[in-house]
Structures are given as C-alpha cells and as structure tokens.
Amino acid sequence: MRSTVPVPGSREIARVIADWFSRGARDLPWRREAVGDPGVRRDPYRVLVSEIMLQQTQVSRVVERFDPFLAHFPTIDRLAEADEASVLAAWSGLGYYRRARLLHAAARHIQREHDGRIPTDPARLAELPGVGRYTAGAVACFAFGASVPIVDGNIARVLFRVFDRRAVQGDAADMRWAWETADQIVRASSGHVPIPAINEGLMELGATVCVPGEPRCSRCPLAALCAGGAAGTANQIPSPRKTTARKSVFCSTALIMDRRGRILLERRPSPGMWSLMWQAPTLEREGVRRHAGAARFAAWLGVGVSALERLARFRHQTSHRTVHFECWRVRLDASQARPISASRRWVEPGELPGIGLSSPQARMIASAFSASSPRRGSPRARTLPR
Numbered sequence: 360m361r362s363t364v365p366v367p368g369s370r371e372i373a374r375v376i377a378d379w380f381s382r383g384a385r386d387l388p389w390r391r392e393a394v395g396d397p398g399v400r401r402d403p404y405r406v407l408v409s410e411i412m413l414q415q416t417q418v419s420r421v422v423e424r425f426d427p428f429l430a431h432f433p434t435i436d437r438l439a440e441a442d443e444a445s446v447l448a449a450w451s452g453l454g455y456y457r458r459a460r461l462l463h464a465a466a467r468h469i470q471r472e473h474d475g476r477i478p479t480d481p482a483r484l485a486e487l488p489g490v491g492r493y494t495a496g497a498v499a500c501f502a503f504g505a506s507v508p509i510v511d512g513n514i515a516r517v518l519f520r521v522f523d524r525r526a527v528q529g530d531a532a533d534m535r536w537a538w539e540t541a542d543q544i545v546r547a548s549s550g551h552v553p554i555p556a557i558n559e560g561l562m563e564l565g566a567t568v569c570v571p572g573e574p575r576c577s578r579c580p581l582a583a584l585c586a587g588g589a590a591g592t593a594n595q596i597p598s599p600r601k602t603t604a605r606k607s608v609f610c611s612t613a614l615i616m617d618r619r620g621r622i623l624l625e626r627r628p629s630p631g632m633w634s635l636m637w638q639a640p641t642l643e644r645e646g647v648r649r650h651a652g653a654a655r656f657a658a659w660l661g662v663g664v665s666a667l668e669r670l671a672r673f674r675h676q677t678s679h680r681t682v683h684f685e686c687w688r689v690r691l692d693a694s695q696a697r698p699i700s701a702s703r704r705w706v707e708p709g710e711l712p713g714i715g716l717s718s719p720q721a722r723m724i725a726s727a728f729s730a731s732s733p734r735r736g737s738p739r740a741r742t743l744p745r
C-alpha cells in the first residue's frame with residue numbers, strides 16, 4: 360500500500376543526488392553497462408552477485424573477490440551447475456558463507472523456474488533464496504531500470520539525517536519510515552529523474568560522504584537541503600541501539616602436517632558457525648573464559664602428540680561472537696599411526712584453493728606453510744609430560 364507520508368522537496372533531493380551521482384560515481388566492476396539487450400541497463404547476473412556479496416561486506420573486499428568469482432562462474436548456468444564445495448571455495452575471503460549457499464540455491468531456482476533468465480519483476484526476484492526486498496529492488500532497478508524504492512543501511516542513514524529523524528539504529532519503525540520516504544521520492548521523481556541514479560546516488564552518498572559517525576557535510580551535494588546538517592544533529596543520527604553482549608568462543612586449533620607436507624583438515628558440523636566449512640582440527644569451547652590448556656588439548660586430539668608449539672593467538676569477530684583463536688603446531692609422536700577420523704582427511708597444499716575455509720582458518724593454515732621454523736619471539740615448543 361502506498362504511504363501518505365509528506366516528503367517536502369522530494370523531487371529536488373532526487374534531482375540533486377542523481378546529478379551528483381552521474382558526475383562522480385565510483386568505477387566498480389559490477390557497474391558496467393550492458394550492451395545490445397533492450398531494456399537491460401546492466402548485466403543482471405553481475406548485479407545479483409554483487410548485491411549478495413555486498414551484504415555485510417565492505418566494498419573494497421567485494422572489489423577484490425568479485426572478478427575472481429565471476430571467472431569461476433561466468434554465468435548463472437555455470438553457477439547453478441557447480442557443486443557446493445567449489446562455490447564455497449570461490450567465496451573464500453568474503454565471510455558469511457550462508458550467502459554463498461543461498462546464491463547457489465538462487466541460481467538453481469532461476470535455472471529451474473525461469474529458464475536460466477533472472478526475472479525482471481521485483482516480486483519474482485523476492486522469491487529467490489537469500490533475496491529480500493532490498494536485493495530484489497536493487498536488481499530490478501540497477502539491471503532493468505525499474506522505478507522502485509530501495510533502502511539499505513546507507514540510504515536509511517542519509518534519509519534520517521536529511522529529514523532530521525532521530526532514528527535508532529535498526530529500529531523497525533524507523534526502517535518502515537525510511538522505506539515510505541524512499542517510495543515518496545521515487546513517486547515524486549518518476550518520469551522526471553532517472554530512478555536508478557537516485558537509488559544508487561543515495562547509496563553512494565551514504566558510503567562515501569554521509570558516512571556513519573561524523574558526516575562530511577562540506578562535500579555534500581544535499582547540504583543546502585539537509586535538516587539534520589542544519590540542526591547540527593546529523594552526527595548523532597541514527598543513535599546506536601542497545602546491544603547485547605557478544606558471546607565468546609575459545610578455539611584451540613592444531614596445525615598438523617605429515618612427512619609428505621600434507622595438512623590435516625576436518626569438516627565443521629551443520630548447522631552452526633561456518634557450517635560444513637573445512638578447518639584444521641579445532642577444539643571449540645563456548646561458555647568458558649579460557650583455552651583448553653596444552654595437556655587437555657592434546658588429549659582431545661586423540662593422537663600421539665610429542666610436542667606442541669604455540670604459533671599465534673588472535674581474535675576474530677563475527678556478527679554475534681568474539682572468537683578467540685589459539686593456534687598450535689602439533690608434532691605427532693613417531694609411533695603415531697594415522698590421526699584420521701571419519702570427518703578428517705589429509706589435504707595436499709595444492710588442493711587448498713579449492714577447499715572452503717573460513718578466513719581465520721585460511722590465515723592459520725597459510726601460517727603453517729610459511730612458518731617452517733619457530734618465529735622470533737614465539738613461544739618455544741612445549742614437550743608434553745608423559
């Protein structure tokens with residue numbers, strides 16, 4: 360249902376932002392114009408992939424990973440026909456692997472239900488796995504030029520500030536207001552100002568000028584129209600929402616290599632964090648405030664361990680958890696037969712690029728290959744008590 364929220368100056372805001380965007384848009388790999396297909400502004404497959412990648416991931420990271428992913432899967436059909444392990448491996452470095460699984464499922468849905476062609480209608484797009492109202496609108500608008508509003512975190516922040524709405528981060532009522540306001544702007548501008556340039560311009564402004572925290576109002580094309588900027592309240596909008604404490608997880612990870620230079624990996628359980636990704640054997644403890652300790656860790660490994668050498672300690676933040684990693688190089692007892700269980704296997708170094716690893720695990724495993732001798736300043740190897 361159409362909203363009745365009055366939005367003064369909607370068309371002026373739209374005109375200014377579209378003009379600013381057309382003059383100064385960043386050159387991003389998914390913004391290339393499509394050629395030769397009437398009604399198509401940009402390649403919808405590239406738009407879909409980029410929008411899924413950009414959810415909760417910085418543009419700079421997506422820029423690094425976008426072309427390599429497209430080189431693996433240049434078309435929707437190639438993605439649909441790929442096996443899940445290769446999709447996860449190509450997604451490596453982007454995090455939030457659930458998105459990769461959903462994109463893969465969306466490609467299969469498009470192949471099965473739409474003959475391999477990405478739908479143009481936002482309602483059909485919103486039926487795809489992993490595609491919500493924002494992503495459906497973005498694909499319909501950026502690829503096919505549809506006159507629909509879209510609101511992501513950047514656009515919401517710009518609108519809150521321009522209209523001096525004292526919004527709270529992530530508040531449902533404030534987000535409803537943002538969608539209604541974006542809808543008013545699109546309706547007021549349709550036929551007068553290109554809608555894709557309005558939507559993408561607002562996103563671009565939120566990402567580069569009207570940034571979280573302190574906005575760069577002196578560089579802003581909307582400065583003369585912005586109520587929050589004029590009132591001096593913009594840097595407090597939106598206000599942070601009360602957060603619940605993050606959970607802590609303590610992970611002790613064993614880097615074990617055999618004489619042939621292979622590394623031992625295991626598959627993570629599903630469901631859960633980094634579901635079904637591969638990792639070096641890791642003892643994970645939630646609800647405690649410390650790592651397991653060397654003797655207990657060795658006992659958990661269930662193999663004959665002659666020495667442990669701690670390589671690194673670091674923290675990794677996920678959306679809901681702080682994961683404390685402790686990374687050990689483990690030397691097996693010479694008498695050890697084979698430290699293999701059903702979920703573990705030896706992996707050749709050359710296989711690693713094709714294996715889905717979470718980013719902290721990829722980091723640790725890279726260190727196992729580079730640190731062939733103890734690093735300066737690292738703790739000495741600890742020989743376990745017999």
Ligand code: SF4
Nearest residue numbers: 569576579585588593
């Ligand atoms: S004037 Fe400042 S607060 Fe207003 S939209 Fe521009 S950058 Fe944001």
